[in-house]
Amino acid sequence: MKGGVILLINRIEILRKNANLSRRKLALKTNIPEANLRRYEAGKTEPKLETLEKLADFFGVSVAYLIGESNIKEPYNKWSKADFLYSEYLRLSDKLETEYEAYLSEFSNKIKDINTIENPNDDENTLNHRIGKTFNLLFQAEKDLLEYKQKHIELEIKQSERLARYEDRTGE
Incomplete structure (x- = not known):
């Protein structure tokens, strides 16, 4: 863009x-x-x-x-306007998905870091600490997943509202 x-x-x-x-x-x-x-x-x-x-x-x-996606100045008809609204929704949805994929990659690396430092001489406290860090990351990941789901739901609601406003203006 x-x-x-x-x-x-x-x-x-x-x-x-x-x-x-x-x-x-x-x-x-x-x-x-x-x-x-x-x-x-x-x-x-x-x-x-x-x-x-x-x-x-x-x-x-x-x-x-x-926005430079077309050199045609004429306004959209009702169908292409709806198509534009949908393409905007897809763009924002893709952006959210890309952010979440980056988050998952970072999460995966943190889990690997915790578990690759294992040493056969680790005592029970060290192992319990490592397990605790892993569970904390898992709980945080669950919370973050819910936040991403909420953002996606909000995006879908916003898209529905935009389409409804557009339909109200066009009488469709």
């Missing part, structure tokens, strides 16, 4: 200037804070989907055009 951010920045600024609008006027017309518009154009932050939709609606272009 990094390439998309550059196009996004240029496209928001270009569309704003083509409409002969200052950032201040655009902020007033779209109810997007001027400071946020400045950060988007400077490439310091990336707008949320709702902000992208607001800007796309205002300029009469597609969100895909704003």
Whole structure:
């Protein structure tokens, strides 16, 4: 998406200037804070989907055009807009999955580290300590897994709400 951010920045600024609008006027017309518009154009932050939709609606272009995924300026029809919302959901879901896979890899390495330092001369206290560390890691992993599941559920709820808002706007 990094390439998309550059196009996004240029496209928001270009569309704003083509409409002969200052950032201040655009902020007033779209109810997007001027400071946020400045950060988007400077490439310091990336707008949320709702902000992208607001800007796309205002300029009469597609969100895909704003983020550089398409060179077609025309707004999406109802089906391609729903497709975009779904692709955004998949992107966020993939990001969450990648984070969790990295976590699992790190967890696996910690377990290996605990168990590879075993020494035949270890006393019972050392073995019990190692077992305790392993169980602590397992309990932490269970807690973290529940947090990742919660994040995924929240992502699914957010996606459902976005689609419902979209369907309400289109009458579908």
